[in-house]
Amino acid sequence: MTAHTKGSGGDGMKWVGRSIRRLEDPALVRGKGRFTADLPAAHWVRFVRSPNAAGTIKGITAPDDAMVITAADIKGVKKITPMLHKFSYRPVGQPILADGEVRFVGEAIAAVVAASEEEAEDIADLVEIEIEDALPLVDSRAAVADGARQIHAEAPGNVILKGEVKTPGFDEVWAGAAKIVKIDARSNRQNATPMEARAAHAAYDSITGRITLHCTTQMPHLMRTAIADCLGMPESDLRVVAPDVGGGFGQKMSLCAEYVLVTWLARHLKSSVGWTEDRRENLIASFHSRDQYIALEGAFDKDAKLLALRADVLSNVGAYSCFPTTSGVEPLMAMAEMPGPYDVQQYQCVARGALTNTCTMAAYRGVSRPVITFTLERLMDKAAKAFAIDCIDIRRRNLITTFPYKSATGLEYDEASYRQTMEMAVEAINVPAFRARQQLAREKGEYLGIGFATFSERTGYGSPAFAARGMAITPGWETVHVTVDPSGFVEARIGSSPHGQGLRTTLAQIIADEIGVPPGMIKVVHGDTDTAPYGWGTFASRSLVISGGATLIASRKIRAKLLKIAGHMLEAAETDIVLADGKAKVAGTDREVSIAAMAREAYTQTHRFKGEIEPGLSESGTYDPPGTFSNACHVAIVRLDPETGHVRIERYLVAEDAGRIINPMIADGQVHGGVVQGIGNALLEEIVYDDSGAILTANLADYMPPTAHEVPPIELHHMETPSTQSITKAKGLGEGGTIGPPAAIVNAINDALTPFNVEIDTIPATPQRIRALLRNAERAP
Amino acid sequence: MKPAPFVRHVPRSLDEALKILADVAGDDGRILAGGQSLVPIMAFRLAKPAHLVDINEVEGLDKIADDGKALTIGARVRHAAFHKPVTGNPLGALLAYVARHIAHYPIRMRGTFCGSLAHADPSSEWCLTAATLDAVMVAKSINGTREIKAAEFFDGIMSTHLKEDELLAEVRLPLLPADARFGFYEFSRRAGDFAMSASLVTYRLDGGKIVDARVGLGGAEASPRRIPEAEAELNGKAAGDAAFRAAGEAASRAIEPLVDHQTDADYRRDLVRVVVRRALEHSLT
Incomplete structure (x- = not known):
């Protein structure tokens, strides 16, 4: 069900744009993937975690013969203390094991070490922790209220950061508005729930004294830097390997204390140590996300043109700050990107991060965008209602249509297709036919609804974008080394760390087109700090754009060198030579030489080049782009059961523009997976804390990702607006699928709820919440 | 998520199984049959039986x-x-x-x-x-x-x-009477999840009127049971919307609702009203 509209083409490209099968899959589908937990270890760790949300540790009692590590044993290990140099950020430190105080249920207090996971868990059961309770602060509003108990001495009022922005003409424009529309949006807490939970395995090499840490991470080099910092060891003594990684979604782009401890243990014991997180631990103690309150107001003129936005963002960042992004990742993204795809030049925002006695927040696919898109798109639907115009019409009046566009927060939007993708979706879903069906259904007491979400997605941004946040660790660029070996096979070593994105395939497609060898002869090597160049890993819809750009730069250098070599070997002008099908040919003649022969020559017959060509066939490329905006329009049609509050998605459609598509099948897969997670966000998934700070959703029966039954067929339509801010012309699309569903689905639910005169502005829109609204309406006089 | 240590016993006969059970009962012994509920709660260490009497090899219990x-x-x-x-x-x-x-x-x-x-x-x-x-x-x-x-x-x-x-x-x-009708309906958020309320009904029609009504309700209270107040709304009435609605209302009023994070008392009563009525409606299909 995919309609690919080719916006490019005719430039002779061969592999790029084709749905070739993923080079990653033969191992994975045969069960031959290699994961961290597959490695044997001499010692296994089980963490004893805090059952209390807040309090002081009064005693830890362990069986006499057990090896139980506590904070007292690791005094020399530094706390994890990420830093921002802006936004009144207060650096708070996270001890590797709770030191004196506990701050959330699930915080690691002690590490039990035993010969097997089973024994470690048995011993952990016998460890007794005595904690003197303190009053837990679970909700962000309670945490920032006057007089609330302070969770960290360094952060008065429990505010870890506060961002503020106001455009110069705001007050005047606001005062002159014809109508102000408001929404109080609530996004509840989620867990990214990768299929593989966290895992680490550290092994000591007795000859070199080096440690090899295998772990399930999206950023191996940064793990090396951060863990070496915490342990005070040379980075060169630590090799970090991300083997096959079973999903990350952002949860695996932050440093976890557990990995530091496992590495410390391997050095301490001079042995191998493994830790495999179980699902309960993952749900309570790995990173959480999306716990936000956003109050958003829009000021419109009499024609429903949006003039100004005013936002108050309160993000519950949990007990500590995540490294390297810091807990600014959600509130600051909400502040910077709130205006979304709409032309609005006046903006005011206050964005705060609240420390609470809950699990630490970190990035999750889309980060704040699912929440801000939900909020803004609900606001647009409310405004349409207030102006008594169609929800599509109000978007037509406000979407950005001229490029480049500079946003109220100073972001430069490159050319995109906000309006065109929406029109594409409107036409494909057939709105008039739906409205007729909806009317007929209502007459039978059945309630259908349609909802739209349009959004922009900042992708593939390099170091300047991160530097704007004042990060002590500023990611952004990527380096790729491309080598043609003497046999003519190609290896690309990349600093990105794909874990399901198909980058081994898509980068091979890019290389193949440049140097004229098929993707099957190209290996993309990643995830090992001993073999890959320093890089930032895979997150933020960046790898295809940034690593892809670096790959293109390196491949063009290889290409240039191959042309030179071919010119020498074929005694022809470089401009007359064509690289294709594993050969260099002199155009219009039958003279040719294989790339394998040229590669052999480049290493073993360099004297023939008479010093005119450097030996070897290995080149490097580094790319640090400004960022490029993808966009999409999502449409959901839902059926609401008003008696139970249940929502069934009948149809889901995505019209997406991510610039040039390297591999349509992989692009579709990214959108599909993202939409499924977005459905969870919209309807099902919620981490629920009780007032004592205990988690009520610590298993996959209570925390509910969608299953195949809850996911409708997903209909995809693509446009391609080649990026001007990305040398491959590709834009990022790893997160887009996740961003639209909460907005589209909840707008659809509200459309279905129209006859009942109630609205829901909370995600997930659970049946209990929907029924509560309807029950109150039924009881109203 | 590893179970606490336990001893697994595998008897071959019912007598042997009962003897082992008598021996280990005082020492936290449990029967293991399909294990679809017990094994997960053992993995969470919510149950830590010291002995499991595995009856999967016991002859004669499969009839x-x-x-x-x-x-x-x-x-x-x-x-x-x-x-x-x-x-x-x-x-x-x-x-x-x-x-x-x-x-x-x-x-x-x-x-x-x-x-x-x-x-x-x-x-x-x-x-x-x-x-x-x-x-x-x-x-x-x-x-x-x-x-x-x-x-x-x-x-x-x-x-x-x-x-x-x-x-x-x-x-x-x-066994049910040959002319018995039955209806069943349950509600859960995802396919296959534990029902947040479920109802099973049976009855016969005698001269167009409901007789011998049974209205069972599960997932709504601490234990499943028949709801006499709902049955009273059915017996002697025509099988149809009025009686079915009255039965749902009666059941909704009669319960002591279970409460959890996704179902407060009001919502549970809403669901009971619906599942009872829909089970009855199912009996007509």
Whole structure:
């Protein structure tokens, strides 16, 4: 069900744009993937975690013969203390094991070490922790209220950061508005729930004294830097390997204390140590996300043109700050990107991060965008209602249509297709036919609804974008080394760390087109700090754009060198030579030489080049782009059961523009997976804390990702607006699928709820919440 | 998520099983049948039985027998055994319809009918079935055999009146009258999840009026049970919207609702009103 509209083409490209099968899959589908937990270890760790949300540790009692590590044993290990140099950020430190105080249920207090996971868990059961309770602060509003108990001495009022922005003409424009529309949006807490939970395995090499840490991470080099910092060891003594990684979604782009401890243990014991997180631990103690309150107001003129936005963002960042992004990742993204795809030049925002006695927040696919898109798109639907115009019409009046566009927060939007993708979706879903069906259904007491979400997605941004946040660790660029070996096979070593994105395939497609060898002869090597160049890993819809750009730069250098070599070997002008099908040919003649022969020559017959060509066939490329905006329009049609509050998605459609598509099948897969997670966000998934700070959703029966039954067929339509801010012309699309569903689905639910005169502005829109609204309406006089 | 240490016993005969159970009962011994509920809670260490008496090799416990009065279901009979009607009596069709709502296919291949009753999850479809149809539980121990009526069997959330040395060896479900109608409806957020409320109804029509109404309710209270207030709204009435709505309302009022993070008391009552009415509506299809 995919309609690919080719916006490019005719430039002779061969592999790029084709749905070739993923080079990653033969191992994975045969069960031959290699994961961290597959490695044997001499010692296994089980963490004893805090059952209390807040309090002081009064005693830890362990069986006499057990090896139980506590904070007292690791005094020399530094706390994890990420830093921002802006936004009144207060650096708070996270001890590797709770030191004196506990701050959330699930915080690691002690590490039990035993010969097997089973024994470690048995011993952990016998460890007794005595904690003197303190009053837990679970909700962000309670945490920032006057007089609330302070969770960290360094952060008065429990505010870890506060961002503020106001455009110069705001007050005047606001005062002159014809109508102000408001929404109080609530996004509840989620867990990214990768299929593989966290895992680490550290092994000591007795000859070199080096440690090899295998772990399930999206950023191996940064793990090396951060863990070496915490342990005070040379980075060169630590090799970090991300083997096959079973999903990350952002949860695996932050440093976890557990990995530091496992590495410390391997050095301490001079042995191998493994830790495999179980699902309960993952749900309570790995990173959480999306716990936000956003109050958003829009000021419109009499024609429903949006003039100004005013936002108050309160993000519950949990007990500590995540490294390297810091807990600014959600509130600051909400502040910077709130205006979304709409032309609005006046903006005011206050964005705060609240420390609470809950699990630490970190990035999750889309980060704040699912929440801000939900909020803004609900606001647009409310405004349409207030102006008594169609929800599509109000978007037509406000979407950005001229490029480049500079946003109220100073972001430069490159050319995109906000309006065109929406029109594409409107036409494909057939709105008039739906409205007729909806009317007929209502007459039978059945309630259908349609909802739209349009959004922009900042992708593939390099170091300047991160530097704007004042990060002590500023990611952004990527380096790729491309080598043609003497046999003519190609290896690309990349600093990105794909874990399901198909980058081994898509980068091979890019290389193949440049140097004229098929993707099957190209290996993309990643995830090992001993073999890959320093890089930032895979997150933020960046790898295809940034690593892809670096790959293109390196491949063009290889290409240039191959042309030179071919010119020498074929005694022809470089401009007359064509690289294709594993050969260099002199155009219009039958003279040719294989790339394998040229590669052999480049290493073993360099004297023939008479010093005119450097030996070897290995080149490097580094790319640090400004960022490029993808966009999409999502449409959901839902059926609401008003008696139970249940929502069934009948149809889901995505019209997406991510610039040039390297591999349509992989692009579709990214959108599909993202939409499924977005459905969870919209309807099902919620981490629920009780007032004592205990988690009520610590298993996959209570925390509910969608299953195949809850996911409708997903209909995809693509446009391609080649990026001007990305040398491959590709834009990022790893997160887009996740961003639209909460907005589209909840707008659809509200459309279905129209006859009942109630609205829901909370995600997930659970049946209990929907029924509560309807029950109150039924009881109203 | 590794179970605490335990000893697994694998008896081959019922006598041997009962003897081992008597030996280990005082030492936190539990029966292992399909393991679809017990093993996960052991993995979470919510249950830490020191001994498991695995009855999967015990001969004679896998029988399903219709003697013309009742259907007898042995302790090893899996949920999947009911995918197709096990008897020509309307009870066969009822059990087949209900069975399809139990969790997911792989779970139905291993989980057992009697194990589900002994586990006594309030949301269990089989507990609801046993309560609605007034099943008789046959408990065996080295001291003999004891028959327990369904209404006296369940004792709140995941608790029964089985003694610790008793094995629920079989369950007898009375056959339904040949002209019995049944209806079933359950609500959960995702396919295969525990029901947040479920109802099973049976009745006959006599001259167009409902007689012998049974309205069972599960997942709404600590134990599944028949709701006499709802049955009273049906007996003697025409099978149709008015009576069905009245029964749903009556059930909704009659319960002491279970409360959890996704279901407050008001919402549970809403669901009960709906599942009872829809079960009754299903009886007409």
